[in-house]
Amino acid sequence: MAPPVESCFVYIQLPGTFEWVPCARLAVQEVGAGAFAGTFVYGKSYLQRHNPVALDEFNLRLTDQPLRFTKLKGIPGALRDASPDSWGRRVIQAKLHRPEADISEMTYLLQGPDDGIGNLRFGLAPTPPGPARPFNRTHQLQALTDAAHRLEEDGRLPQDVLDALDPGTSMGGARPKVSIEDDHKIWLAKLPEERDAHNMQRIEYATLELARAAGLRVCDARLEKVGRAQALLLRRFDREWNPDAKAYARHGMVSALTVLGAEDGYTGRERWSYPLLADELRRWSVKPDDDRKELFRRMVFNAIVTNNDDHPRNHALLRTNGGWRLSPAYDIVPTPVISQEKRDLALTVGKFGRAGSVYNLVSESKTFGLAQEDAVGEIHRIVDAVKNWKPLFAKHGVEQRSIEMLEQAILPTSFFRTAPPDAV
Numbered sequence: 001m002a003p004p005v006e007s008c009f010v011y012i013q014l015p016g017t018f019e020w021v022p023c024a025r026l027a028v029q030e031v032g033a034g035a036f037a038g039t040f041v042y043g044k045s046y047l048q049r050h051n052p053v054a055l056d057e058f059n060l061r062l063t064d065q066p067l068r069f070t071k072l073k074g075i076p077g078a079l080r081d082a083s084p085d086s087w088g089r090r091v092i093q094a095k096l097h098r099p100e101a102d103i104s105e106m107t108y109l110l111q112g113p114d115d116g117i118g119n120l121r122f123g124l125a126p127t128p129p130g131p132a133r134p135f136n137r138t139h140q141l142q143a144l145t146d147a148a149h150r151l152e153e154d155g156r157l158p159q160d161v162l163d164a165l166d167p168g169t170s171m172g173g174a175r176p177k178v179s180i181e182d183d184h185k186i187w188l189a190k191l192p193e194e195r196d197a198h199n200m201q202r203i204e205y206a207t208l209e210l211a212r213a214a215g216l217r218v219c220d221a222r223l224e225k226v227g228r229a230q231a232l233l234l235r236r237f238d239r240e241w242n243p244d245a246k247a248y249a250r251h252g253m254v255s256a257l258t259v260l261g262a263e264d265g266y267t268g269r270e271r272w273s274y275p276l277l278a279d280e281l282r283r284w285s286v287k288p289d290d291d292r293k294e295l296f297r298r299m300v301f302n303a304i305v306t307n308n309d310d311h312p313r314n315h316a317l318l319r320t321n322g323g324w325r326l327s328p329a330y331d332i333v334p335t336p337v338i339s340q341e342k343r344d345l346a347l348t349v350g351k352f353g354r355a356g357s358v359y360n361l362v363s364e365s366k367t368f369g370l371a372q373e374d375a376v377g378e379i380h381r382i383v384d385a386v387k388n389w390k391p392l393f394a395k396h397g398v399e400q401r402s403i404e405m406l407e408q409a410i411l412p413t414s415f416f417r418t419a420p421p422d423a424v
Contacts, residue, residue: 002029003029003030003031004029005027005028005029006027006028006029006104006106006107007025007026007027007028007106008025008026008106008109008110008122008123008124009022009024009025009122009123009124009125009126010022010023010024010025010026010055010079010120010121010122011023011120011121011122011123011128011129012053012055012119012120013119013249013250014051014052014053014119015051015053015119015249015251015252015319015321016051016249016321017051018242018245018247018248018249020121020128020129021046021049021128022043022045022046022126022127022128023042023043023046023052023055024040024041024042024043024046024055025040025041025043026038026039026040026075026076026079026106026109027039028073028074028075028104028105028106029074035070036070036073036074036105037068037069037070037074038068038069038070038073038074038075038076039066039067039068039069040060040066040067040068040069040076040079041064041066041067042062042063042064044064047062047064053252055076055078055079055120055252056076056077056078056254056258057284058283058284059076059077059078059258059261060076060078071261071263072105072263072264073105074105075105075106075109077254077255077257077258077261078118078120078254078258079109079120079122080105080258080264081117081118081253081254081255081257081258081313081316082109082112082116082117082118082120082121082122083105083108083109083112083116084108084111084112084113084116085174085313086174087174087175087176087177088108088112088113089103089108090151090155091151092107092108092111092112093155094151094155094156095111096111109122110122110123110124113179114129115135115179115186117238117253117316118238118250118251118252118253118254118319119238119250119251119252119253119319120252135179135180135181135186136178136179136180136181136189137180137181137182138180138182138224140180141178141180141189141191141224141226141231142226142227144176144178144189144191145176145191145192145226145227145229145231148176148191148193149193149194151176152176152193152194152195175190175191175193175200176190176191176193177189177190177191178191179236180233182233184241184243185235185236185239185241186235186236186239186248187222187233187234187235187236188233188234188235188236189224189231189232189233189234190204190231190232190233190234191226191231192226192229192230192231198399198401198402198405199229199230199397199398199399199402200333201223201229201230201231201232202223202230202232202396202397202398202399202402203333203334203393203398203402203406204221204232204331204332204333205221205222205223205232205396206392206393206396206397206398207305207307207332207333207334208221208329208330208332209221209392209396210305210385210386210389210392210393211298211301211329211332213385213388213392214297214301214381214382214385214386215297215381215382215385216294216297216298216301216329217294217326217328217329218328218329218330218332219234219235219236219237219327219328219329219330220234220235221233221234221235223397234330237251237318237327237328238250238251238252238253238318238327239251251318251319251320252318252319253316253317253318253319253327254316254317255312255313255315255316256277256312256313256314256315256316256317257311257312257313259277259280259281259284259312259317260272260273260276260277260280260312262312264313269346272311272312272346272347272348273347273348274295274296274299274345274347274348274349274350274368275348275350275364275367275368276348277295277312277315277347278292278295278296278367278368278369279367281295281326284317284324285317285323285324285325285326286320286322286323286324286325287325288369289369291325291326292367292368292369293368293369293370293378294326295315295326295368296365296368296370296375296378297378297382298310298315298329299345299347299349299361300361300378300379300382301332301382301386302332302345302356303343303345303349303356303357303361303415304356304382304383304386304410304411304415305332305334305386305389305409305410306334306335306336306337306343306356306409306410306412307332307333307334307335307345308335308337308343308344308345308346308356309331309333309335309346310332310345310346310347311346311347312346312347314330314331315327334406334409334410335409336405336406336407336408336409337408337409337412338408339414340412340413340414341414341421342355342357342414342421343355343356343357343412343414343415344356349361349363350362350363350364351363351364352420355414355420356414356415357414357415357416357417357418357420358376358379358415358416358417358418359417359418359419359420360420361375361379362375362376362379383411386410386411387411389410389411390403393406
């Protein structure tokens with residue numbers, strides 16, 4: 001007997017509107033051990049609208065023909081980006097009382113939060129769902145943090161939390177997080193974890209401020225007290241309050257994984273590459289020169305602070321009113337590493353692989369729209385800004401013991417290598 005076909009409807013909040021409309025249907029079937037085939041079809045009525053937009057102009061172009069996918073378990077990247085992240089999946093597992101192995105990708109799509117990234121939602125009926133549930137508020141952070149600790153301990157969530165709150169999100173990463181509404185802004189709140197040996201919220205906040213001081217475009221951030229700890233609140237750039245409509249406009253958003261046409265997981269990383277992403281920006285971005293140079297700066301900064309969790313889901317493009325742009329930077333956290341000889345990033349950096357050293361960072365500078373001397377100038381400027389990291393971290397309340405721990409991550413000796421080891 002052939003495996004069953006799972007399907008769902010896809011709804012979109014079109015740019016410049018606050019209305020949800022059905023736009024497509026997705027069907028997925030297992031076709032072999034761990035292999036899946038997905039079929040995506042735009043609805044005829046959607047294509048006949050005066051204002052349809054492609055969910056992804058290069059992989060989900062507007063057409064009345066079925067589009068087929070085998071990567072990402074048959075889920076097109078733009079849709080998979082709106083599916084829950086690893087934390088959100090744990091919430092769904094607790095909600096359904098089912099282990100991860102018994103939950104399909106389609107179930108995750110359908111059980112995902114109302115506030116998944118971008119401007120997509122999913123359902124089983126042709127009619128779009130009703131209004132999204134109210135957002136969590138800052139006064140609920142303690143209850144949400146307590147619930148997250150409970151989930152970490154025994155894999156369960158209190159029923160009142162599941163009924164009254166929305167603890168899941170599709171914004172990347174494994175750390176517990178929720179969306180919070182405050183002052184007509186939507187924030188992604190990263191919650192404290194009991195097992196943390198250091199205040200990771202303060203460390204990430206200080207790192208984002210350091211990146212801002214180094215000239216990077218970074219998402220707005222703030223810290224919110226939760227008991228004796230803090231939650232890190234990151235302003236969501238895919239939401240924008242409209243006072244006239246008294247509603248939030250939702251902007252389309254896709255991860256670099258989708259832009260690269262890459263597979264998830266480290267076994268499918270042959271297209272995980274900063275130069276390849278810079279090439280894709282030439283056709284995706286409405287300001288490719290600006291965005292390629294910005295991407296270069298982020299690559300350099302990640303190498304300087306040893307942010308080796310810079311995988312493709314931690315880079316994104318945002319559909320602005322004028323078209324696609326590289327989104328503000330987010331999820332930048334230094335990782336102490338003992339080795340001073342070589343530091344690898346998650347993405348390929350240049351002609352010498354993933355090594356986060358000067359010789360490799362400048363090896364494909366032209367791909368980023370920079371002459372080599374200009375690339376070297378950018379590196380010097382960013383290094384000069386990062387040299388001030390200790391007083392900046394202390395100013396933002398990072399403990400001295402945490403600063404000492406981070407000395408193994410920031411400005412490592414290996415970064416300053418101007419020639420590969422075998423050339424020395």
